[in-house]
Amino acid sequence: MTRRCELSGKLPLSGQRRSHAENKSKRKFRPNLCEVTLMSDALGRQVRLRISAHALKSVEHRGGLDAYLLKARDEELSLRCLRLKRELRKKAKSAKTASAAA
Numbered sequence: 001m002t003r004r005c006e007l008s009g010k011l012p013l014s015g016q017r018r019s020h021a022e023n024k025s026k027r028k029f030r031p032n033l034c035e036v037t038l039m040s041d042a043l044g045r046q047v048r049l050r051i052s053a054h055a056l057k058s059v060e061h062r063g064g065l066d067a068y069l070l071k072a073r074d075e076e077l078s079l080r081c082l083r084l085k086r087e088l089r090k091k092a093k094s095a096k097t098a099s100a101a102a
Contacts, residue, residue, distance in 0.1 A: 005031055005052040009076035038065040042091050
C-alpha cells in the first residue's frame, strides 16, 4: 500500500538531514496519514479512507466529504474516491430530475 493521501494526493518527499557541521544525509518527509471513517450525507453511508491530517481539516472546512469530493480535481483523487464522486453526481442528477418532474 502506497503512502499516498486518497483525497489530496500527497506523496512522500525526499530531502536532506543537515547536521550542525552541515553534513548531508538523505531522509524522507512522509505525509501524516490517518485511517478515518467519514459519513457521506448524500449516499447515506460511511466511507473508510486513508487520508492526511491536512486533508481531514480541509474536509471539515468545506462542509463534509460530499462537498470536498465535488470540488476536488480528478487528478488528486484515488480510484475509490473517483467512484464516490461519480456516485454523488449521479445521485444529485437523479434528485434534480425527480424534483423537476414533480
